[in-house]
Amino acid sequence: MNLTVNGENQELREPGTLGQLLDALGIVPDRVAVMVNGRVIPKADRNDVSLREGDRLEILTFMGGG
Amino acid sequence: MNGDSKFKLGGREFASRLIVGTGKFSSVEVMIEAIRASGAELVTVALRRFNRERPSDDLLAPLARLGVTLVPNTSGARNAEEAVRAAMLGRELSGSPFVKVEIHPNPHHLMPDPIETYEASRVLAKEGFIVLPYMPADPVLAKRLEDAGCAAVMPLGSAIGTGHGLSTAEMVKLIIADSGIPVIVDAGIRSPSEAAAAMEMGCSAVLVNSAIAAAGNPAAMASAFSAAVKAGYSARQAGLMSRCDHAVATSPLTDFLS
Numbered sequence: 001m002n003l004t005v006n007g008e009n010q011e012l013r014e015p016g017t018l019g020q021l022l023d024a025l026g027i028v029p030d031r032v033a034v035m036v037n038g039r040v041i042p043k044a045d046r047n048d049v050s051l052r053e054g055d056r057l058e059i060l061t062f063m064g065g066g
Numbered sequence: 067m068n069g070d071s072k073f074k075l076g077g078r079e080f081a082s083r084l085i086v087g088t089g090k091f092s093s094v095e096v097m098i099e100a101i102r103a104s105g106a107e108l109v110t111v112a113l114r115r116f117n118r119e120r121p122s123d124d125l126l127a128p129l130a131r132l133g134v135t136l137v138p139n140t141s142g143a144r145n146a147e148e149a150v151r152a153a154m155l156g157r158e159l160s161g162s163p164f165v166k167v168e169i170h171p172n173p174h175h176l177m178p179d180p181i182e183t184y185e186a187s188r189v190l191a192k193e194g195f196i197v198l199p200y201m202p203a204d205p206v207l208a209k210r211l212e213d214a215g216c217a218a219v220m221p222l223g224s225a226i227g228t229g230h231g232l233s234t235a236e237m238v239k240l241i242i243a244d245s246g247i248p249v250i251v252d253a254g255i256r257s258p259s260e261a262a263a264a265m266e267m268g269c270s271a272v273l274v275n276s277a278i279a280a281a282g283n284p285a286a287m288a289s290a291f292s293a294a295v296k297a298g299y300s301a302r303q304a305g306l307m308s309r310c311d312h313a314v315a316t317s318p319l320t321d322f323l324s
Contacts, residue, residue: 006115031124032116033159040154058115060155062125064097065112065141066087066226066253066275 001053012051019046022059033060071299073271075248076164076196076217078135080107083265084295085137085250087275088112091284094123100278101132104288109134110166110273112141113152113159126160137198139166146185153190165190166220166252167199176226180207184214191215200252203234208241208249218247220273223264224254227276231260235267242268258287258294265298266306 003010003021012021018041022029034041035058041049051057073080086106091097101109109132111125129136138156143149146169153165167186170176178200184207187199196217201207203221211219221238224230231254232238242249248270255261261272274291281287 006117025118027116027118031126033113033155035151035155038151040151040158042158060113060159061116062111062136062138062156062159063114064088064091064125064279065139066089066110066273 001051003051003054004056006057006059010057016051017047018049018051018057021051021057022046025059027059031061034058035060071303073248075108075271078196080135081105082107082292082295083271083299084261084292085110085252085271085273086278086288087273088125088129089275090279094125094128096284097279098128098132100284100288101129101134103285103292104278105292106288107134108137108164110137110139110275111156111160112139113155114142135164136160136162137164137166138162139168139200140186141168141170143169143186144171144182145169145179146182146189149182149186150189150193153186153193153195157195163194164196164198167197170200170226178202178222180204184210187211187216188214198250203237203241205237205240205244208245212245212247216247218250218270219245220250220252222253223251223260226253228254229256229277230254231256232264232267235263238264238269239267258290261291262294262298262301265295266301268302271295 001012073083082105084106085108086104087110138160140149140152143152149169169179169182183199187197191197198218199211200220208219224233250271251264251269252273255274256277264272278284278288
């Protein structure tokens with residue numbers, strides 16, 4: 001199925017949870033915050049959120065800023 | 067005289083009245099060295115999209131090692147709704163209750179939107195954030211933000227990155243005179259003397275980013291800023307002499323020399 005991750009198309013070969021996707025992308029869980037369809041998903045809930053066709057994800061981290 | 071010089075903000079206490087931004091540093095190492103030299107305990111950070119292809123320098127781990135408290139900003143937000151979302155993300159990522167509400171839709175002047183800033187601040191204060199709004203130096207807006215539950219107000223000294231100093235000095239004085247919460251000048255400070263001046267005026271703290279990050283030697287400049295903020299605060303507490311419109315001699319006007 002197809003998702004949008006950070007504005008770009010991301011294909012998933014099989015359905016899974018948000019936690020599984022982050023794992024598959026090699027992302028260290030503590031380094032990012034994630035929104036699914038505009039909703040902030042707490043870290044603790046990532047394994048409970050099943051991803052669906054067309055879901056829009058934003059994966060964010062900190063950068064320097066004033 | 068009150069001997070307690072601790073900076074009280076959002077129900078917490080800090081020894082340092084210098085808040086430092088993490089933008090514009092040439093590297094994470096330079097940034098960490100500068101923050102250490104500054105003695106800052108509150109440090110702002112911004113959000114960006116995670117990019118797998120571009121190996122990014124992780125800020126969370128080095129900042130955690132310094133033991134600083136993170137103040138995520140909402141830079142990039144064009145309106146209150148986006149700022150609230152950014153704040154939620156920042157809190158989720160940092161675990162910090164602090165947020166700097168920063169909404170500046172026009173990239174040419176980067177002036178904060180007063181209406182969106184008020185709305186975002188109001189919502190975030192209700193959500194339990196310790197809200198530090200970056201605002202135009204407007205005394206009426208400052209009072210509104212205080213009433214809306216902000217922990218401090220952060221009037222700009224001059225436009226971000228310009229180094230034009232305390233061009234809003236008279237307005238900041240008006241804000242300080244009426245404010246029941248800390249006033250923190252943020253943006254436009256270029257030199258330690260300007261930071262000292264802000265503290266002498268009665269600011270509770272100052273936020274500095276460009277002046278340190280873009281200095282020839284950021285760590286040395288951070289150290290200078292630390293000293294200046296302490297000097298300005300002490301001077302204020304010590305009671306600055308009054309201005310006088312006519313000269314008043316400090317030595318006796320003896321006539322034996324004539």
